[in-house]
Amino acid sequence: PVGHPGLQTLxxxxxCRDLDSQVEWYTDVLGQRIILDARSDNDxxxxxADHTYEGRQCVNVLATPxxxxxxxxxxxxxxxxxxxxxxxxxxEAAWRDAVAAGFGEVAAPAHDDRIGAxxxxxxxxxxxxxxxxxxxxx
Numbered sequence: 001p002v003g004h005p006g007l008q009t010l011x012x013x014x015x016c017r018d019l020d021s022q023v024e025w026y027t028d029v030l031g032q033r034i035i036l037d038a039r040s041d042n043d044x045x046x047x048x049a050d051h052t053y054e055g056r057q058c059v060n061v062l063a064t065p066x067x068x069x070x071x072x073x074x075x076x077x078x079x080x081x082x083x084x085x086x087x088x089x090x091x092e093a094a095w096r097d098a099v100a101a102g103f104g105e106v107a108a109p110a111h112d113d114r115i116g117a118x119x120x121x122x123x124x125x126x127x128x129x130x131x132x133x134x135x136x137x138x
Contacts, residue, residue, distance in 0.1 A: 013061040013083035013131060015074050018042065022062045032060065038114040045114055061085060067121060069106055069129055083129040091134040095120045103130065
């Protein structure tokens, strides 16, 4: 998918046990602002960005585990940066290109109710999870 039209690196997803306290720390201590909040009862995910977001659209996502792969990772390692996050203009085409390029399939693109976008999961050759999600409306 590298060079795929419309594919953009966004940042990373950090799995955490106490989502609310992590969000509070990132906003209070690091000055990041919430750009998408999909929390309920200390569960879900939150997209955060620093003051450079408008220019480069790089985000830091704090989340509780959602997929089987994320739950297994959290059980093995505790809180961890779990996923490299990409967005694509055409998530289905990006998914097919990634699989053809040698990425392992984890979960095919499907609607993620937390963010309201189609999202797929892959594994790159060294084992890291990669999330490819469709571009969200601004």
